[in-house]
Amino acid sequence: MIKKIISGKSNVKNFINQIIDGNTKINITIEKEVDKILEKVKRNGDKALIYFAKRFDKCNIKKNEIKIKVGEINKFAKKCPKSIEKALNFAASRIKKFHKFQLPKNYKYSDEKGVLMGSKWMPISSIGIYVPGGTAIYPSSILMNSIPAKIAGVERIVMVIPQKDKNLNPILAKAAQISMVDEIFRVGGAHSIAALAYGTKTITPVDKIVGPGNLYVTIAKKKLFGKVGIDMLAGPSEILIVADKKNNPDWIAADLLSQAEHDINSRAILITNDLLFGKNVLKSINSILKILPRSKIASKSWTKNGGVIIVKNFSNVDDIINKLSPEHLELAIDKPDNFFNKIKNAGSVFLGRYTPEAIGDYVAGPNHVLPTGRTARFSSGLGVMDFLKKTTFTKCSKKSLKLISSQAIKLAEAEGLYGHALSIYIRNKI
Structure with missing residues (x-):
């Protein structure tokens, strides 16, 4: 049985400091490798993309296969199960409705001296969406990245996705259609980020790149910022849950593992004021891990990065939350709205016992592309504003x-x- 109880002021403080210190580590080896990848794509264009697709993704593509033709996309999309298509449309409608409220208004006025001034919002012309490959498919990420861009008025939306063969997953193809993605390319990794920034004969460069990826992708985005805009430097997924004994331990355990199953580097933490409840959650975690399809990943993640923090009461828990600045925060307690008023740093907050974070990943409406690694201290989740730029004027x-x-x-x-x-x-x- 995995035991991850952290109690006592000094132990809790040390645990939090370990998390904070861990977010500052830099992998020099990968940085150097990414530099080489970016330079090769800059110099060799499509030739480099073909080389890296074979090297990293074991996918043999020709130059005329880098871009997935519209007919191919339609063919793949037709294979999407109708039930999944219905779910994608349901999610898309809710995401659209929420994000339309984010559209800002232009304004202008003349002051007492007769000077006319104002501000005008205009969409970014083109964006590239990175869709992760790896151990899972993420059609929801296609919706979350492209729908706000379309609402903002972006004219050209392209998508890059690593593939081990030349067959685009039907669910991803359908999500791209629903989201009105204009172009899709069979490339991923740092080399696809370089292609979106520098351009090749096949891929016209974009003005901004959005969407989370692995460490190579994140470093590539960091290095190319300035040449191209980026949304954020996304790290492993995180969840912090504040829960009392009135909760069902199975529910909270499932919520923790919903993030742990993403990646072995994901982080899932529970803060509770009841030791017995904390122990029961641990028991539930061990039970669920026995049946969870992605238990190997979730187990490694929980063992490495998970924990249950025991506090006497919740009066000062907001200090811990604001220090950790989690990507996802669940407040499964009485009067969560009141507690929410004390939260300064969090990517997205889920209020009450019937609001699991996972509902926000798919159909709630708010965006699930959120700041990680404590960057919620100074940044926000993806939204319509990320695809707009403001120009002021004076006359x-x-x-x-x-x-x-x-x-x-x-x-x-x-x-x-x-x-x-x-x-x-x-x-x-x-």
């Missing part, structure tokens, strides 16, 4: 310029920028 008349120019000239001269001052001054001489 002066001859009269209004004269009314405000003297102070501008003084500031320009104070900075020693006399060309700036002259640019304003000469207009007032007319």
Whole structure:
């Protein structure tokens, strides 16, 4: 039986510090390897993509097979089970409804000097969505990344996905159709990120790249930021649950394992004020692991990164939460809305005993692409705003310029920028 009880102020503090310190580690070896991959794609384009597809994904593709043709996509999508198609459409409708509320408004106004000013929102022209391969398929991620982009008005949405053969999963193909993805390419990994940023003969570069991937993908996005926009540097999935003894231990155990099953580096933590309840959750975890299809991954994740923190009461638990700044936070307690008011740092919060985090992964509506690795301290989950850019504007008349120019000239001269001052001054001489 796996035992992961952490109690006592010093032990809890050490456990939290270990998590915080662990988020700062850098893998130099992988960084150097990613550098080589990016450079090869930059120099060799499609040729490099074909080479890396064979090397990393064991997929033999020709140049004319890098892009999946529309006819192929349609063929694959037709094989999607009708029940799954129905579920995808249900999820898409809820995601659309939620994200439409995020659309900002343009504004303009004239001040008392007669200067017209304002702000105008415009969509990014093109984006690339990275869809992970690995041990699971993620049609929900296609919906979560592309639907907000379409709502924002993005004209071109492309998708890259690693493949071990040339057959696109029918469920992913259908999700791409529902999400109105324009182009799909049979490449993944750091080399696909390089292709989206630099472009090749087959892949036209995009303005921004979104979607989580493995460490190679994350490092590639980090290194290419500036050449191309990125959404975030996503790490392993996380969940932090605050729960009391009124909960069913099986429910909480299932919630913890829902994140642990993602990846062996995922993190799942429970905070409770009842030792017996914590022990019962551990028993439930061990029972569920015996029957969970992805138990090998979940077990390694829980053993390596999981834990049950025991506290006397929940009065200061918000301090722990705000320090850890989790990707997902469940508040399975009485009056969760009141407790939520004390939370400053969390990617997405799930309130009450009947709101499992997993419902947010699929059909709740809010986005499931969320900040990890404590980055919720300064960033937010993906949304419509990530696909928009704001341009401000100013319009002066001859009269209004004269009314405000003297102070501008003084500031320009104070900075020693006399060309700036002259640019304003000469207009007032007319």
